[in-house]
Amino acid sequence: MADRNIENLEEISKGYFNLPIKNNPDALEVWTKLYDRQYYNLKDKAYSLFFYGLNQLSINGLSIPKLSELNCIINKKTSWTLSPTHVEYTGADDWFRHLEEKNFVITEVIRSKENIDYTPYPEAFHDIFGHLALMCFQEYAKIVHRFGMIYNRLQTQKEKKEFAGFWWYVIEFGLIMEDNQMKAFGAGLLSSFGECNNAFSDNVILRPFDVNEMKNTPVSAHEFHQKLFIIESFDQINEALDGWK
Ligand SMILES: [Fe+2]
Numbered sequence: 001m002a003d004r005n006i007e008n009l010e011e012i013s014k015g016y017f018n019l020p021i022k023n024n025p026d027a028l029e030v031w032t033k034l035y036d037r038q039y040y041n042l043k044d045k046a047y048s049l050f051f052y053g054l055n056q057l058s059i060n061g062l063s064i065p066k067l068s069e070l071n072c073i074i075n076k077k078t079s080w081t082l083s084p085t086h087v088e089y090t091g092a093d094d095w096f097r098h099l100e101e102k103n104f105v106i107t108e109v110i111r112s113k114e115n116i117d118y119t120p121y122p123e124a125f126h127d128i129f130g131h132l133a134l135m136c137f138q139e140y141a142k143i144v145h146r147f148g149m150i151y152n153r154l155q156t157q158k159e160k161k162e163f164a165g166f167w168w169y170v171i172e173f174g175l176i177m178e179d180n181q182m183k184a185f186g187a188g189l190l191s192s193f194g195e196c197n198n199a200f201s202d203n204v205i206l207r208p209f210d211v212n213e214m215k216n217t218p219v220s221a222h223e224f225h226q227k228l229f230i231i232e233s234f235d236q237i238n239e240a241l242d243g244w245k
Contacts, residue, residue: 035061053133078141099148120221130191162215169214
């Protein structure tokens with residue numbers, strides 16, 4: 001995950017499963033609860049390609065998907081590969097380096113029952129349910145790849161931080177227009193019941209797509225967003241990335 005402001009790693013880590021999710025008996029219960037609640041919550045809120053992608057990957061609430069099977073499908077569709085990691089927080093440099101290599105890292109840790117409503121960390125439900133459905137589509141996967149390529153050519157920490165902010169407000173927490181309606185697009189909105197409902201509430205200032213504003217808006221994984229941005233189209237994202245080259 002890019003540029004997360006983690007201040008107290010050990011404290012936040014408490015309550016996380018440290019075993020591979022496939023070996024943890026509570027993991028399925030957590031997965032099912034998260035899936036059932038958010039799938040129905042998204043019915044009238046999510047970008048339509050998200051549902052097509054879930055279907056393509058056979059992701060459902062009955063079982064935790066096997067990474068090997070997801071990897072086969074994603075690889076056939078976009079030539080990307082998936083890699084499991086037990087690392088709970090992948091730093092921005094490593095994260096974007098994987099993206100340039102067309103490798104999407106999936107955290108093999110799922111949040112605990114106690115943390116079901118809130119987690120600042122990337123974890124399996126966010127990575128799989130939030131990110132992978134759209135990664136089935138070549139046009140979207142190319143955009144994610146471009147983020148990796150551009151980030152790794154940036155020279156200064158300031159440039160990297162600003163670019164990571166752009167990633168955050170597009171790929172993680174972007175909203176997008178579809179058939180004249182605003183839809184959840186970013187993985188953080190798609191995978192989080194609370195963040196998603198916050199985005200569609202009066203608590204959020206909705207701003208038009210604006211690269212300068214995005215890259216200068218602070219990022220925090222510890223509180224609901226007060227400002228989010230609405231993407232008009234994939235072309236708009238690509239044109240903004242053209243500006244970075
Ligand atoms: Fe993410």
